[in-house]
C-alpha cells in the first residue's frame with residue numbers, strides 16, 4: 058500500500074509526520090500549482106466546485122508516482138463534500154485508476170464498526186508497536202497545532218513588523234525546512250525552533266495596521282493556491298490577517314462536536330442572522346463576521362469557490378450583517394478562470410476603502 062492524500066493547507070506537514078512515524082509508504086503530491094489545477098480540471102465535471110478539481114489533480118500527480126490508496130476525511134453532507142469520495146472514486150476508476158479509498162468519516166454517520174474497520178486498514182499496514190502508533194498520531198497532532206499557530210502569528214505580526222517581509226520569509230522557510238526531514242522528532246524540533254524565532258522578530262507596537270478577517274469556505278481559505286495566496290498578499294501590504302478556520306481548529310471542532318461543545322462562540326455570534334447548520338461552514342462564516350466586528354477588526358473578506366452552496370447562502374446574509382453591525386465585508390468568488398490582476402485590484406480597493414474609513418473615524422471627517 059502506497060498512500061496519498063489531497064493538499065489542504067498545512068495538513069501535508071502533519072500527514073508526513075504521521076506516515077513517517079507509522080512507517081507507512083506514502084506519496085506526498087507536489088504543492089498545489091497550475092499543473093495540478095489543469096490536470097484536475099481536465100478530468101472533473103465542469104460544474105463541480107474548485108476543491109474537487111484540485112484534489113483530483115493531487116491524486117493524479119501522486120498516482121503517477123505510484124500511489125495506490127487515497128486517504129481523505131469524509132462527511133455525509135449536506136453539501137457536495139458528502140459526495141466527494143464516491144464521485145472521486147468513480148471518476149478515477151473511469152479514467153483507468155481504480156485506486157483504493159480510505160474515507161475517515163464520523164463514526165456516528167457510518168457506525169462504530171465501519172469506522173474501526175477503516176482505521177484498521179491503516180493500522181495493519183504499520184509495522185510499529187501500538188505505543189509507537191499512538192506516539193506518531195500525537196506527534197502529528199502536535200505538528201498541526203504548532204504550524205497553524207506559527208502561521209497565524211506570522212499573518213498577524215506582519216502588520217507590526219519593523220523589517221517588511223520578515224514574517225513571510227520566516228513562515229516560508231519554516232514550511233520548507235520541516236518537510237526536508239523524514240524524522241518526526243526532528244520535524245517537531247524544527248517547528249519549535251521557528252516558533253521561538255518568530256517571537257524574536259522585531260515589531261513596532263505603536264503601529265496601527267489594518268486588521269482583516271478571512272472567512273468563507275474552509276478549503277478555499279485554508280489552501281493558499283485556491284485563494285491566490287491572499288494571506289501572502291496581505292502580509293506584503295503590511296496588513297494583519299486573522300483566520301479562525303484552520304486544520305487544527307477543524308480537529309478540535311470535530312472532537313468537541315461529539316459532546317456538542319464545538320464552536321460555542323461562533324454559534325452564539327451567528328444566532329441572530331443564521332441560527333441553523335446549512336452544511337459546509339456557512340454558519341461559521343456568519344459567526345466569524347460578527348465576532349470580527351466584536352474583536353474590533355477593520356473588515357472581513359469572504360472567499361468561496363463558484364457554486365459553493367453553503368457560502369452562497371452566507372453571501373446573501375452578509376450584507377445584512379455588514380449593515381447592522383456597521384462592518385465592511387467583501388466577497389471574492391474563485392474558480393479556475395479567476396484572473397490574478399482583477400482579484401488583486403479588488404483587494405487593493407477594499408483595503409483603500411478601509412484605510413479611508415479608519416482615518417475618518419480617527420480624525421472625525
Ligand code: SF4
Pocket residue numbers: 106107108136137138139274275276336337338362364365366367368
Ligand atoms: S462547502 Fe462548498 S466548495 Fe466545499 S464541497 Fe461544499 S459546496 Fe463544494
